[in-house]
Amino acid sequence: MDCSSNNMSDSVQTNGIDSNFNMDLSASASRVIPKGGMLYGEYLHVDRLLSCQEPVTAQTNNEVHDEHLFIITHQAYELWFKQIIHEIDSVRLIMNRRVSDVDEANMLIITSRLNRVVLILKLLVDQVTILETMTPLDFMEFRNFLSPASGFQSVQFRLIENKLGVKNELRTNYGKSHYLKIFENPKVIDLIRLSEQEPSLCELLQQWLERTPGLEKNEFNFWEKYKTVVMELLERNRTEADKETDEQQKTLLLDDWKRKSELFDSIFDVNKHNALMARGDRRFTHKALQGALMVSLYRDEPRFNQPFHILMLLMDIDSLITKWRYNHVEMVLRMIGAHQFGTGGSSGYHYLRSTLSDRYKVFVDLFNLSTFLIPRNCIPPLTPRMKKRLSVMEDIGENMNDSEQIVD
Ligand code: HEM
Structure with a gap:
């Protein structure tokens, strides 16, 4: 490409934007600031951002090189946490609206924002490896200066957990006290309480799942x-x-049948389901579970494509998040071993290990759905009316006039 040619800048479409925005790569043009416009550094407050790294060891005669990496890594995490909260809040806002507002366009917004959160989290999971380039001996050189600062005091991390739906009563008690005890600032405490x-x-x-079309008893009655x-x-x-004649094989088959029967009974018997909910083994209401199962089985129907993706x-x-917890706990083991307390006062490694359990999984019921899937050829066929309802986003059943009604 001939960069000296004027053609490139000539061909840039201004689309009615102030002509000062025309891309001109000459050095002098970088000084041309559109009226009311801003430069990169101003817009992003780069000065402020880059003045936030203040290694504590810099105040001693012995500044530790790796403390800079330690600070940058934590700050990068906090910035991405902020973006995750921004996305999750927007999705919660859409889902909190009336049923009819959760239309196809909104579905796409929800999907793309959740997908963004997924990509950010992938980045955060990998980011741990950069900090692992610091050796335990290097960390030891400045660790004592940090006390009692700890990731346990990350407000944004708690907000993410609560906004997603980590249950308070399922948390591991931190030093036998409520996780909020560690915070002193009343505004922060209010913010976290609000998120709960x-x-x-x-x-x-x-x-939303409870409203899944097809669950209505007087209609398709999926359940x-x-x-x-x-x-x-x-x-x-x-x-x-x-029918099995081999006694050993027969016992195995009967045991399997019994186990499966009990499992299915736990979703068909609403009391058993509620008992599991009370124990924290299940989180979804009985109706929401039915909706999730229906979406999973009929995911090929156009109306369920996006919900299934969600x-x-x-x-x-x-x-x-579990992978992040795991990478973090492995890093902690590598850096301080299993027998040192955390700077925040917890049992360190052992406390963090406990957060890897299913109790910290928010959508545990979605993972468990696979237990209740049935072979494709056994899925109850859709009636013509239901087929049509699932062929479009809008609930046509409500909008059809009598002459258009399809009889099941
Ligand atoms: C050398 C690196 C690190 C070490 C040794 C370390 C150590 C620990 C320890 C021991 C705890 C338990 C609480 C306590 O302090 O008693 C903890 C919690 C935590 N750390 Fe780290 N950490 C490191 C890096 C990071 C990074 C890079 C982040 C990113 C934000 C982070 C975020 C957190 C969070 C959010 C918690 C609370 C987890 C929970 O309660 O489930 N840590 N860390």
């Missing part, structure tokens, strides 16, 4: 149809086990 009280993404998702198919499949298993993205978010 506002509807989390998990709660909003459930409300009854699904239950019938499952009962038939279990009955078939039982018959096969009964469910997948939420699982990605959950697993990536």
